[in-house]
């Protein structure tokens with residue numbers, strides 16, 4: 001008696017059923033890409049770090065949690081690449097530890113120079129993350145070196161647009177009140193993201209707050225409307 005192969009793309013297939021609650025299925029069928037929130041247990045301030053498994057295991061933002069390397073190793077033996085949305089400390093504090101752990105073949109994609117960078121990113125570049133091709137969209141305003149990664153289904157938005165945070169639910173945006181930041185530039189970046197976002201993107205992985213599954217365009221549109229009011233994100237108490 002042979003085992004009947006699971007139908008490709010069958011979402012009910014037991015082979016493809018995630019057993020770990022932190023696994024967020026991105027796409028059914030073939031070698032499925034999964035996204036793991038590897039900094040979920042942090043008790044220090046960190047961005048969300050996301051490990052994307054599949055053909056090209058990639059870490060989007062290492063974050064600042066001690067021990068993130070061990071969490072990554074719980075899921076994959078090898079890491080192909082690290083992709084940085086930007087280089088604020090809460091996003092890159094663990095970058096060198098990750099580079100040290102996963103060795104000299106690890107690609108490090110970043111817009112700005114970093115001593116570990118192996119490939120410079122520019123607006124319009126395509127990079128592989130997991131099983132999908134993502135377009136690099138330059139999205140400054142919160143940080144001069146900020147990029148977002150957009151595929152047919154998924155957006156890694158860093159700190160440009162987030163689903164929720166202390167300021168807003170369902171459509172917030174990165175702070176722009178510190179040196180070198182600009183709300184006007186951020187607004188242009190959010191508009192650029194909307195222009196470049198394919199229809200049907202359903203998964204939003206932002207640098208802070210919760211993961212969102214649903215109408216990502218609507219969340220971004222809401223964030224844009226709030227940012228366009230040009231009111232302080234965090235009003236003085």
Ligand SMILES: [Zn+2]
Pocket residue numbers: 086088142143159
């Ligand atoms: Zn930041």
